Amino acid sequence: MTILKIAHIGHPVLRERARELSLEELGKDSTQTLIDDLVETMRDANGAGLAANQVHVSVRVCAIEVHDNPRYPYKPNIPLTILVNPTLTPVGDERFDNYEGCLSVPDLRGVVSRFAELRVQALDRAGRPIDCVVRGITAGTFQHEVDHLDGRLFVDRVTDTSTLCTWKEFAKWREAEFRTRVHQVVARWGS
Numbered sequence: 393m394t395i396l397k398i399a400h401i402g403h404p405v406l407r408e409r410a411r412e413l414s415l416e417e418l419g420k421d422s423t424q425t426l427i428d429d430l431v432e433t434m435r436d437a438n439g440a441g442l443a444a445n446q447v448h449v450s451v452r453v454c455a456i457e458v459h460d461n462p463r464y465p466y467k468p469n470i471p472l473t474i475l476v477n478p479t480l481t482p483v484g485d486e487r488f489d490n491y492e493g494c495l496s497v498p499d500l501r502g503v504v505s506r507f508a509e510l511r512v513q514a515l516d517r518a519g520r521p522i523d524c525v526v527r528g529i530t531a532g533t534f535q536h537e538v539d540h541l542d543g544r545l546f547v548d549r550v551t552d553t554s555t556l557c558t559w560k561e562f563a564k565w566r567e568a569e570f571r572t573r574v575h576q577v578v579a580r581w582g583s
Contacts, residue, residue, distance in 0.1 A: 393429055405450055410450045430447060439463070442495065452478065457471065473522075476519075479512075480535060494545060500557070
């Protein structure tokens with residue numbers, strides 16, 4: 393496996409809508425290697441997820457995983473999930489404010505409003521259908537990654553720019569309050 397270079401804000405690949413993969417393409421060794429490398433790169437960078445266009449490959453594939461992540465110690469664990477050609481549909485109108493960061497936007501965080509419950513439809517890496525519902529903080533993670541596949545970054549969704557801060561200042565001034573909010577979201581939605 394290979395650690396891939398992560399595109400940073402300003403690179404045009406992050407603003408393209410990634411193209412869908414056919415089942416034939418998904419089955420190719422090159423695509424399966426890309427998925428392995430995507431997972432390895434995400435884990436190496438302590439990301440909660442990583443979309444293919446973040447590693448300069450504009451296809452609709454993303455990896456999501458949280459396992460006692462030191463970068464996001466307050467996030468509930470999410471088993472490794474590979475989404476191919478995902479579609480997210482909100483279940484209801486309820487939203488929550490989520491402090492987000494991004495591997496493609498180094499050392500910056502900001503508050504983004506996310507749907508609290510989503511239906512996820514996609515294929516897994518073997519081409520099998522995924523159809524499930526995710527909630528709470530986990531739903532926020534899924535929305536963040538699929539936004540990448542649509543050419544959007546979390547900074548596009550920040551409505552109050554006074555919430556933008558570096559990681560150091562987040563930890564110093566805002567993390568304690570946000571952890572309380574996360575506990576409330578988890579208590580309400582279970583993840």
